[in-house]
Amino acid sequence: xxxxxxxxxxxxxxxxxxxxxxTAAGGTRSHTVTVGGHKTLPFMHFExxxxxxxxxxxxxxxxxxxxxSPLLLEVWGNAVDDPxxxxxxxxxxxxxxxxxxxxxxxxxxxxxxxxxxxAAVKAVLKASGLPLLVxxxxxxxxxxxxxxxxxxxxxxxxxxxxxxEDKNYRTIVATAMANGHLISxxxxxxxxxxxQLNILVRDMGIPADRILMDPTTGALGYGIEYGYSVMERxxxxxxxxxxxxxxxxxxxxxxxxxxxKEAKVGQDVPAAWGDWRERAITWxxxxxxxxxxxxxxxxxxxxxxxxxxxxxxxxxLMAVPETI
Amino acid sequence: MAxxxxxxYKLLPxxxxxDCGLPTCLAFAMKLAAKQMELSACPHVNSDAKSQLADxxxxxxxxxxxxxxxxxxxxxxxxxxxxxxxxxxxxxGLFIRVQDDEAADGIRAKVSAADTYTVRxxxxxxxxxxxxxxxxxxxxxxxxxxxxxVRAISKRPLILIARDPAIMATGLRAIDGESPLIYCAxxxxxxxxxxxxxxxxxxxxxxxxxxxxxxDLTGKLKTKGVADLVLDPATRRLGTSLIRQTQIRRxxxxxxxxxxxxxxxxxxxxxxxxxxxxxxxxxxxAKYAGFIVLNHFAPEMIYPLLVLRENIFTDPQKPxxxxxxxxxxxDPKPGDPVLVTTNFSITYFSVANEVEGAGLPAWLLIVDAExxxxxxxxxxxxxxxxxxxxxxxxxxxxxxxARKRIVLPGHVAVLSGELEEELxxxxxxxxxxxxxxxxxxxxxxx
Ligand code: SF4
Numbered sequence: 001x002x003x004x005x006x007x008x009x010x011x012x013x014x015x016x017x018x019x020x021x022x023t024a025a026g027g028t029r030s031h032t033v034t035v036g037g038h039k040t041l042p043f044m045h046f047e048x049x050x051x052x053x054x055x056x057x058x059x060x061x062x063x064x065x066x067x068x069s070p071l072l073l074e075v076w077g078n079a080v081d082d083p084x085x086x087x088x089x090x091x092x093x094x095x096x097x098x099x100x101x102x103x104x105x106x107x108x109x110x111x112x113x114x115x116x117x118x119a120a121v122k123a124v125l126k127a128s129g130l131p132l133l134v135x136x137x138x139x140x141x142x143x144x145x146x147x148x149x150x151x152x153x154x155x156x157x158x159x160x161x162x163x164x165e166d167k168n169y170r171t172i173v174a175t176a177m178a179n180g181h182l183i184s185x186x187x188x189x190x191x192x193x194x195x196q197l198n199i200l201v202r203d204m205g206i207p208a209d210r211i212l213m214d215p216t217t218g219a220l221g222y223g224i225e226y227g228y229s230v231m232e233r234x235x236x237x238x239x240x241x242x243x244x245x246x247x248x249x250x251x252x253x254x255x256x257x258x259x260x261k262e263a264k265v266g267q268d269v270p271a272a273w274g275d276w277r278e279r280a281i282t283w284x285x286x287x288x289x290x291x292x293x294x295x296x297x298x299x300x301x302x303x304x305x306x307x308x309x310x311x312x313x314x315x316x317l318m319a320v321p322e323t324i
Numbered sequence: 325m326a327x328x329x330x331x332x333y334k335l336l337p338x339x340x341x342x343d344c345g346l347p348t349c350l351a352f353a354m355k356l357a358a359k360q361m362e363l364s365a366c367p368h369v370n371s372d373a374k375s376q377l378a379d380x381x382x383x384x385x386x387x388x389x390x391x392x393x394x395x396x397x398x399x400x401x402x403x404x405x406x407x408x409x410x411x412x413x414x415x416x417g418l419f420i421r422v423q424d425d426e427a428a429d430g431i432r433a434k435v436s437a438a439d440t441y442t443v444r445x446x447x448x449x450x451x452x453x454x455x456x457x458x459x460x461x462x463x464x465x466x467x468x469x470x471x472x473x474v475r476a477i478s479k480r481p482l483i484l485i486a487r488d489p490a491i492m493a494t495g496l497r498a499i500d501g502e503s504p505l506i507y508c509a510x511x512x513x514x515x516x517x518x519x520x521x522x523x524x525x526x527x528x529x530x531x532x533x534x535x536x537x538x539x540d541l542t543g544k545l546k547t548k549g550v551a552d553l554v555l556d557p558a559t560r561r562l563g564t565s566l567i568r569q570t571q572i573r574r575x576x577x578x579x580x581x582x583x584x585x586x587x588x589x590x591x592x593x594x595x596x597x598x599x600x601x602x603x604x605x606x607x608x609x610a611k612y613a614g615f616i617v618l619n620h621f622a623p624e625m626i627y628p629l630l631v632l633r634e635n636i637f638t639d640p641q642k643p644x645x646x647x648x649x650x651x652x653x654x655d656p657k658p659g660d661p662v663l664v665t666t667n668f669s670i671t672y673f674s675v676a677n678e679v680e681g682a683g684l685p686a687w688l689l690i691v692d693a694e695x696x697x698x699x700x701x702x703x704x705x706x707x708x709x710x711x712x713x714x715x716x717x718x719x720x721x722x723x724x725x726a727r728k729r730i731v732l733p734g735h736v737a738v739l740s741g742e743l744e745e746e747l748x749x750x751x752x753x754x755x756x757x758x759x760x761x762x763x764x765x766x767x768x769x770x
Binding site: 001002003004005006043044045046067187188189190193218220221222223224225226228229232233236259260261262264265268270271272273274275276278279282283285286289290293294309312313316317318319320321324 | 406407408441442443444445535536539540543559561562563564566567568570571574575578579581583584597599600602603606607610611622623624625626627628629631632635636638640668670674678681697699700703704758759760761
């Protein structure tokens with residue numbers, strides 16, 4: 001019985017966004033990374049080849065994090081005290097991209113200074129040729145104070161500056177446009193909020209090929225189903241031709257999973273949770289892979305073993321024989 | 325897919341004899357379409373029309389149920405490709421596989437541990453569903469022994485795995501009277517497997533890596549009288565599984581293609597890289613498997629998978645909520661703090677479990693935020709100073725505490741000013757963003 005397999009055809013597609021600029025293009029990156037461009041749902045190779053594979057970013061910090069799980073601090077060792085060494089270690093662990101998260105305060109407890117932020121960004125750019133995303137601490141005034149000098153000091157690098165939220169996006173978008181960078185927007189797990197913010201930033205004139213969108217996710221056990229379904233809906237809307245949902249999607253399963261008690265702590269937890277390290281890595285890996293299958297173009301991770309496993313999974317998702 | 329009244333009318337005798345109690349065949353057809361009457365009310369329909377009407381009444385993905393001793397695994401009856409379109413209904417069964425060439429002690433240890441495994445998640449006790457016993461030795465007696473050994477320990481549903489019908493027969497005899505799922509029929513053995521399935525009234529899995537052949541086989545098996553079928557499209561990798569399982573679900577739902585309208589069985593147990601077993605199983609949960617066979621029993625892998633299954637199969641139209649109100653944790657006294665959060669059940673349980681686990685007494689004030697988490701509710705305007713103040717008043721918590729101290733989740737620190745205005749005689753404190761950091765905050769800062 002010959003079975004005719006139904007194929008979806010779509011009128012819309014996801015924008016193509018290139019992160020990083022090489023020397024030839026006015027930056028210093030050893031290579032660039034391109035995401036998006038999809039004309040169909042994730043990994044439906046039998047309809048359309050995937051334009052670009054999902055990529056894995058590793059999150060590093062400008063200083064030793066105060067609230068990270070001991071498992072993460074242990075695996076990165078002394079590198080967590082020096083962003084440049086951490087960037088190197090991340091590149092060696094196989095990351096496609098680096099995310100440098102700036103801390104709210106320095107080790108001395110005072111707010112992070114613009115000088116310190118610029119120094120950390122420059123150190124990371126020098127240590128690794130990977131394209132870079134720089135995420136500010138998430139407090140409007142401080143974010144603007146830090147990101148503007150960072151953007152100016154790295155003009156032309158095609159960094160991704162984050163995070164643009166509905167209450168604070170103007171300064172970041174303006175400095176990204178003035179200095180040849182990209183932006184990442186973030187909205188709390190809601191299709192309409194994601195669309196509205198996209199309209200707001202596009203109204204400022206930033207071209208679509210410089211926008212990433214973070215629809216936000218919860219970790220496994222902590223609301224992943226909301227993030228998962230919002231991403232599926234956004235991707236369907238993008239393919240149906242809704243121009244405000246066509247930015248490639250970035251999510252942070254690493255940060256979310258490692259906030260969950262199941263990953264973060266190993267003591268005073270139920271015996272039925274099993275081995276701590278393996279559970280934590282599984283928590284991060286499963287959160288990430290589920291989101292990749294629902295449409296994530298960039299996942300930001302924290303542990304090198306999760307990174308390795310997500311890489312194996314995404315390679316497998318891409319390696320589909322033509323006969324299928 | 326349900327037929328319309330007109331489509332049903334075309335299959336009726338069109339004599340308007342009124343024996344069904346209605347004036348015309350068309351009126352009867354309309355009643356049938358609206359499911360207000362049964363086809364049996366018309367004594368004159370021919371058998372061909374009967375079977376066509378019965379087929380049309382079937383769900384697009386057949387419901388297959390495995391039962392054993394009070395345990396039940398139901399798969400199928402799904403109606404959507406994406407959970408946001410409605411919901412996914414039947415959680416896939418998670419089975420642990422043992423092979424008959426494993427040492428008997430090892431089998432016993434693994435099955436005992438997996439059978440009694442239970443883990444608590446947001447107030448529910450989650451467990452595995454059953455076991456799969458696989459013939460790896462090609463020795464019928466060993467297979468029967470392994471089946472008996474598993475059954476001696478666990479009363480949960482079983483899947484028997486053997487391609488040789490003679491071996492399968494010995495396995496079935498070992499649990500005579502039961503109806504496990506048997507795996508599998510293929511192009512070579514399907515007739516003998518169909519006989520076994522009929523004899524023991526079991527569901528039968530069908531395997532082929534070609535959809536054409538798979539559809540052929542299910543058609544033949546159905547004609548032979550085996551109704552409860554399960555599909556194995558024989559993909560064992562992430563990329564190919566995602567595509568095949570999507571294609572099968574689409575054919576069943578969008579094309580009403582009956583030969584592939586059955587639940588799917590997935591085998592993450594065959595992962596070539598053991599660290600990918602959980603990844604394959606997670607994909608199977610989210611993307612359309614009805615039965616999932618795992619190799620390892622390890623709590624650190626099972627717990628995340630059980631949680632993912634709960635999450636994906638949550639009804640998106642009904643966020644899981646707890647009752648708003650005042651909850652007492654560890655027998656609080658008037659001097660203990662009031663912690664406030666939303667009635668999203670994951671939020672509630674994260675906070676309650678942390679505080680309870682740390683042995684700290686507290687009053688937990690749960691605000692009606694329409695079942696949303698703190699950040700989502702705040703963004704949607706469902707968790708603000710006004711709603712918190714309302715909950716304070718409605719629960720009468722002020723009369724229970726001597727020291728009026730209320731702790732806000734760190735994510736909504738911005739609400740503290742407005743809350744001070746709403747609750748002028750209360751001390752407003754900003755707690756941590758995450759529940760996991762509450763015990764330290766309560767010990768050090770309160
Ligand atoms: S009994 Fe059957 S044939 Fe007679 S009127 Fe009713 S539907 Fe028509």
